[in-house]
Amino acid sequence: VYFLTPFPEMVKTVVSESILGRAEKKELVQFHTKNLFDFTDPPHHRIDDYPFGGGAGMILKPEPVFRAFDAVMGELPENSDTRVVFPTPDGKVFDHDAAINLSKCQNLIFINGHYKGVDQRIRDELVTDEISIGDYVMTGGELPSLVILDAVVRLIPGVLNSYESAETDSFAGALLDCPHYTRPETYRKLDSPSVLLSGNHKEIANWKKKKSEEKTQIRRPDLWEKYNKL
Template sequence: MRIDIITVVPDILKSPFEASILKRAIEKELVEVHIHNLRDFSLGNYNQVDDYQFGGGAGMVLMIEPIDKCIQKLRLEREYDEIIYLSPDGKTLNQKMANSLSLLKNIILLCGHYKGVDQRVRDTLITREISIGDYVLSGGELGAAVLCDAIIRLLPGVLNDETSALTDTFQDNLLAPPVYTRPREYKGLAVPEVLLGGNFKAIEDWREEQAFTRTQKLRPDLLE
C-alpha cells in the first residue's frame, strides 16, 4: 500500500511515522508513506497557497491551484483508489471504514488548514471526505495520522500476531472484553478464574459474553 499525504505543515506528520508500529511497517516495506509539502506547488515568490475568501469573513482558504497541481503530478505517476479530504464535516471514521481502506493499493490524503479548502477542490478532486470526530482541529494533519494508524495496523504482517486486529474493539460492532496479565492477584483484586483454567472453549464463551455485556452497558448504540 502507498499513502501520499498533502499538507502545508509537513513537520507535524513526521513523528508518528518515526516510531512504533508505523515505523516498523515502513521499514518492512509493507507500506509507503510520502508527505508532500503543498508549498512546493505554491504560486508566486511568496509560496502562496492560501487567500482571503470571496464574500468576506474571517479565516484564510487553501487555494485550488496548488492542490490541483500536486494531485495531478501524483496522478501522472500512478492510479489512486481514493483521494480523501480530512474534514470535520466528513463521514466519521469507524472500524468498518478502516477495514475497507486497508484493502486499497494507493490513496491520497489531503489535510485541510485555516478555514478549509476551496469548495471546487471538494467538488472535482476529492472522492471521499472523512472526519475523526465531531470537533475541529487546527488542521487535518492529526486526523491523517490517526487514519493512517487505523489503516496500517490492519495490513498483513504489520502486527506480530495478525489475529490481534481481528479481536479489536468495534470489529464485530462490539467492545473488546476485559484483559488481564500478571500478577494473578494484586491488592485483593484477582484475575477471573475462567482465564486461568486452560479451558479455551470456556474462555472464548466468557469473552464473548463480556464483550456483549460491556457493549450493552457502555455503547448500546452499537447493538442497534
Template structure:
C-alpha cells in the same frame, strides 16, 4: 500500500512515522508513507496557498491550484494505479469508524489532504476529492492529526503489520462490540485476582466468557453499537438478563 499526505506542515509527521507499528510496517515493506508539502506546487510568487473568501467573511481559504497540481503530480508518479482515493480531512466529512478503516486498508494508494485556515475552496471538494472524512465532531487546527489517525488505523490492518494476526480481528469495533477485558501475570495483585475462568484452561468456556464480557461492556458503554451486531439467541438472552438486573 502507499499513503500520501498533502500538508503544509510535513515536519509534524516525522516522529509519528518513525515509531512503533508504523515504522515496523515500513521496514517490512508493507506500506510507504509519502509526505508532500503542497506549498511547493503553488504558482504564486510569494508561495501563498490561501486567499480571502469571495463574498467576505472571516478567515482565509485554501486556493484550488496548489492542491490540484499536487494531486496530479502524485498520481503521475504512481506506478501501480491511476485512481487513488483522494480524501479530504474535514469536520464536515463522514465520521471515521473501524469499518471505514477496514475498507481503506484494501486500497493500493490513499491520498490524504490536510486542510488549514478556514477551509477549502469548494472546487476542491467537488472536483478533486473522492470523499471527505472527519475523525469526530470537533474542530482541530488542521487535518494533520486526523491524517495520522487514518494512517495508523489503516496500517495496523495490513497483513503482517502486527505480530499477532488475531489482534486486529478482536480489537474493539472490529467485531462490532467493544473488546472484552484482558488480564496477565500475576494471577493475584493487591488482592485483585484474575477471574477463575481464565485460569481454567477450558477454551470453549473462556470464549463464551469473553463474548459475554464484550456484550456487557458494549451494553454498559455503547449500547448503540448493539443495533448493528448480529446476535445469537444466547447473546440476546444474556443481554435481556442484563436489562432485567
C-alpha cells in the same frame, strides 16, 4: 501513502515510529509527503487567501493542492487504484468498516486542510472520500489523517505480529472488545479473573463474550440494539 500538507514534519515524526515505522521497514507500505509550500507562486508563496463573499477565516487555495496532486499522480502507475481522503468535520463518520475498505486500496492520498476550510473545487474535483473522525474541529488535517492511517495500516496483513489481534478488536465484530489481563496474576491486591487462568477454553470464550455483551450494552446501546437484531 501520500500526504499533501504544509507541515510535512508533523507526518514524518509519526509514521517513522512504532507499528507504522515497522510496516514501512517491512516494505508493506510506503509513506511520502508533499509540502504545499513547494507548489506556491512567488514572491509571497501563499497557500491561503480570503474567502469570496466575505466571512471570517482564511481558505486553502486550489493551486498548491492541485499542483501537488498532479505531482503525486505523475509518480503513480497509470490507472492504479487510488483513493483521495480529505478529513473534515462535515464528512462521513469514520468507522471500522471504512478502515477495512481503505486498507484494500493500492494508493491513498491525504489532503490536509487548514484555516477555515479549503477551496470547494479541491473537494469537488480531487477528493473521493470525505471523512470525519468525530463531531469536533481541529486546527489542521494532519492529526485526523494520521488517526485514519493508523486504523487502516494495522489491518494490512503482516503489519501486526498477530492479525488475529486486529480481527478481535472492538468493532471488528458486533460487540465491543472484552477486558484483558496479563502478568502478574495479582497486583496491589487486585486479582486477575480466575477463569482466564483455568485453561478451559470454552469457559474462557463464554466469559469473554459475556463481558463484551455487558460492556456494549452499557457503553454503546446503539451497537447493542444492532447486535440483538442479528
